Amino acid sequence: MAILYGTQSNGExxxxxxxxxxxxxxxxxxxxxxxxxxxxxxxxxxLPADPYEGALLxxxxxxxxxxxxxxxxxxxxxFGPIAGWDPAGLLTVEGAIPSAIxxxxxxYQCNEDGSIYVxxxxxxxxxxxxxxDGTPTGTPGESAWMNAFNSLLDSTPVACAGQSYYTLFLDNxxxxxxxLQAYLGGAAGAASITVNGNTAGKVALPSNGGQWINATxxxxxxxxxxxxxxxxxxxxxxxxxxxANGQLLVNSGNYPSAANLxxxxxxxxxQNLIGVPNRTDNFSIGKYLRVPEQNVxxxxxxxxxxxxxxxxxxxxxxxxxx
Numbered sequence: 001m002a003i004l005y006g007t008q009s010n011g012e013x014x015x016x017x018x019x020x021x022x023x024x025x026x027x028x029x030x031x032x033x034x035x036x037x038x039x040x041x042x043x044x045x046x047l048p049a050d051p052y053e054g055a056l057l058x059x060x061x062x063x064x065x066x067x068x069x070x071x072x073x074x075x076x077x078x079f080g081p082i083a084g085w086d087p088a089g090l091l092t093v094e095g096a097i098p099s100a101i102x103x104x105x106x107x108y109q110c111n112e113d114g115s116i117y118v119x120x121x122x123x124x125x126x127x128x129x130x131x132x133d134g135t136p137t138g139t140p141g142e143s144a145w146m147n148a149f150n151s152l153l154d155s156t157p158v159a160c161a162g163q164s165y166y167t168l169f170l171d172n173x174x175x176x177x178x179x180l181q182a183y184l185g186g187a188a189g190a191a192s193i194t195v196n197g198n199t200a201g202k203v204a205l206p207s208n209g210g211q212w213i214n215a216t217x218x219x220x221x222x223x224x225x226x227x228x229x230x231x232x233x234x235x236x237x238x239x240x241x242x243x244a245n246g247q248l249l250v251n252s253g254n255y256p257s258a259a260n261l262x263x264x265x266x267x268x269x270x271q272n273l274i275g276v277p278n279r280t281d282n283f284s285i286g287k288y289l290r291v292p293e294q295n296v297x298x299x300x301x302x303x304x305x306x307x308x309x310x311x312x313x314x315x316x317x318x319x320x321x322x
Contacts, residue, residue: 053104053264054297071295074100078114080288083271091263091273091283101265101291104300107273108255108262109283110290115252118261119284121151122247125172148239149251151259153183157238158229165230165237174224174244181243182215190235194228195219204232212243255292 047057048065058067077098084092091107101107111117128145145168148158160166184191184205191205198220205213224244231237242249256262261281267274277283 050295052295052297053106054300056297056299069298071297072301074105074291074294074296076291076293078110078112078288078290081112081286082109082283082289083285085283085285087277087280087282089263089266089275089277091275091289092271093273093289094271097268097271097273098291101268101273102296102301103266103303104296105265105291106256106262106294107265107289107291108260110288112288114288114290116255116260117284117287118151118250118279118281120246120248120281121250122244123250123252126251126253127170127172127174127249128168128251146251148241149249151241151248151250153240155240157185157240159186159236159238160229160231161236162231165228167226167228169226170224174249175222177219177222177224177244178216179243179245180215180219180224181212181246182239183210183212183241184229185210185238185240186231186236190231191237191239192230192232193218193239194230196221196223196225197228202230205237210238210240215242255290256294 045064048063051066052071055066055071056068058065060067077100079095079098080093081095082091083094084090109117116123127149144156144158147155158166180195182193182203184193186205192202193215194202195215195218198218201218201220203213203215203218205211227239227242229237229239250259253260258278261283262278263273263275263283264278265273265275
């Protein structure tokens, strides 16, 4: 968008907002603001607790509720191993596929013992479970540091502005590190990273923000005990993720999580699961699949919306958009 200036009949000029094609986006009347528009519709308020896959939101007993037949509870279990993977969404497994796995169920990649596995991750520990220190604006909460170890480069980063810095002291040191990469954001030259307080090895963001940089020069030991990000200018220093020895550092954790590699099942055909993966990472041959405990709407699970009709008197044929 751009602001141009238009000339009135009396010679006075006024700013006019246009898009890149010159189309008028807003206009004034003699420089005066336009009339106030009508009030918007009321918000839906707080959503009910305990949503589940395929749940229908309705109005029941004077409030919002997940309506319809009770959801189908899917028990937890591990099966596999994985025999084949096509990024188009075809996952082939050896052995029996549990009968509970049908449309709308999520399966997650794991090791044989059920622990999370994604190729290229080091999720053996909770890296962000440590003490923090910051000057002069205080420290980000533990949840902020967790964002740097959640595998998602588009999530909220650990960020500090001005001349402030934040340090994470690791309860679980990262050992035998010979190569360190940091995904930093912020204005050019405004973000830097220091390891183990090694200010002599401080590595600054060389150009535009939001990129992987080589932070290996910041290492003064093969053991990482603390990590500091700092704003070296007026902009914001933003840390999104770290790689040690080519592996993305990800907090170990429990299922389910949007960050963990999973497949939302659409169809089961013999030894094949056909569905939609949540990440571009490939499923790994030889690894296993875990079904965490979850609930799935009966209409989705059974593939028949008419089964949602319950004693509450819901007329499914009148639900908009179905």
